[in-house]
Amino acid sequence: MxxxxxxxxxxxxxxxxxxxxxxxxxxxxxxxxxxxxxxxxxxxxxxxxxxxxxxxxxxxxxxxxxFEHEHLDPEVVMEERIEQAYRRRRHLARSWDGYRLVNADGDGLPGLVIDVYRRTAVLQSSSIGMDRYVSYVAEALVREGIAERVYIKNDHRGRREAGLPPYKGWAVGEGEPRESIAEADVIFNVDFEKGQKTGFFLDQRVNRINMTEFAQGRVLDLFTYTGGFAVHMLRAGAEEAVLVDESAYAVREAVGNLRANGLAGRAQVINARVEDVLEALLRRGERFDVVIADPPALIPSRELYGRGRAKYRRLYEDVFKVVSRGGLVFASSCSYFLSAEEFRQLLAEAAEAAGRSVVYIGGHWGISPDHVYRPVDRELNYLKAHLLEVE
Missing domain, CATH: 2.30.130.10 (PUA domain)
Structure with a gap:
């Protein structure tokens, strides 16, 4: 049958x-x-x-x-999709050390994400069917000349939610599960084994680089992870930066990235809850010329929309309070269940509650162009951000 x-x-x-x-x-x-x-x-x-x-x-x-009306071998379909995904990004691949090669449904490979860091591909599956072809996909990446090593990082929340077992390790190659990449003129160390996602937040790449145009004075980088925004801002001319993250692992990696770029002497890295740090900064009356806030998804599901929205509102109210007059706020949300327009309205409410007037600098900023999606794949267009001047 x-x-x-x-x-x-x-x-x-x-x-x-x-x-x-x-x-x-x-x-x-x-x-x-x-x-x-x-x-x-x-x-x-x-x-x-x-x-x-x-x-x-x-x-x-x-x-x-x-969606062909015929029978096809899964290996043929997957190899064709990988080739197509690479052709789609061939211009980026020539100059970007780190990029997303396969963005799940956006590239016709649902349940599969592949990020490339120089000559290493990091693969994540959230599909029991795709799990059976992980070795084939890894071999195809090498065969097509896209990567020399392939690391499997199947420890993400999507697998747990689907009841799939976690596992990590090399499919092709060996050695330390790390890679150093250049993003513009900044060096970042990427840890595949212990880092979030595949090791780095590639979706914010373009936003990190664009923010260097606004580097100035004193910078506060909240939810810094491994220091992505702050390192760029310091390299572009900001005088000093304070980086905050509650993950001890992330803080250690951020310090390493600051040192790799010769910037450790101009930065303070704090391992603590962002909410606690903001409260302390406001109590001491400290102010910053640029504040960057890139929190995790505070609205993980439609059922938690109200609670998550309130968290965003409280966060950004304090952010607007801690920025200097005439300063800038880069406000980001990666919650799919919060639309771009709802986020814009939320920021306006937070600014009003903080007693600050704001001006939006351009339209909303979005996801990097290697994260492709089709009109039907709305959940893949999750990232939205605004740059605001605060009076």
Whole structure:
């Protein structure tokens, strides 16, 4: 008996839009398939509309890998998609040491993310079906000349939510799971094993570089992680910087990046909760010419929207209080469930509550261009930021 997934009639729009990730609620029935199997995907009439991986664990029902009305080998589909993803970024790959090669559904490889740091690719899977082809994907990356080493970093929250086991290690190559990359004229050390995401926040790359145009005076970098924004600002001419993160690991890495760029003498790195540091700074009356706030997603789900929005509001109210008159605030949110317009309104409310007048410098800033997405992949367009002048 063939392994098949039949979609409900209501899923027709998903097929028409070529939606790669289809949730279990849109599945009518499953025939002979077990989690991870390569299956036929058929519509409510029984007609073949594509093939993909049956998940059957968590909320995701099937990850469609192609919408051709024929049978294709999964290896052929994946290799073609990787080649296409690389062609899409070939101009970036020539000059960027670190870039996202595969952005899940945006590149037609749902459940798979691949970041490249120089000659090392770091792969993350959130799909039980994709897990079965990790070795093949790693070999394809080497075969295509995209990478020399491939590291698997399957320890992220998405796997836990799907009930998949965590694991890390080399698929191709060996050695220390680290790489040094250049971003513009700044050096960053990237730790694949212990770092967040694949080791570095590549989605903010363009924003970090663009912020160097506004480097001045005293900088406060909140949720600094490994110092990305602050190191750029110091290198571009800021006089001094205070970096804050509650992760002891991140603080150590930030210190290392400051030293690698010869900037440690102009920076103070604080390992503490951002909220506590802001409270102390305000109590002492300290002010900064530029404040950068890049918090984690404070609205992780639609159900927690109200609570998360209130957290953003309190955070940015204090941020606006600690910036000097005529200073700048780079305010960011990576919460998909908070729209760009809602974020803009939230910042206006926070500024008013802080008793400050603000001017938006241009429109909202977004995600770096290596993080591609299609119109239907709205959740991949999660990052939004604003630069504001504060009076």
């Amino acid at each position: 063939k392994q098949r997934v039949f979609l409900r009639r209501e899923a027709e729009r998903l097929i028409a839009n070529r939606t790669y990730t289809i949730y279990s609620k849109w599945i009518e029935r499953v025939e002979a398939a077990r989690p991870g199997d390569w299956v036929e995907v058929r519509d409510w009439r029984g007609e073949l509309v594509g093939e993909g991986f049956y998940e059957g664990i968590g909320a995701v029902g099937v990850r469609v890998m192609h």
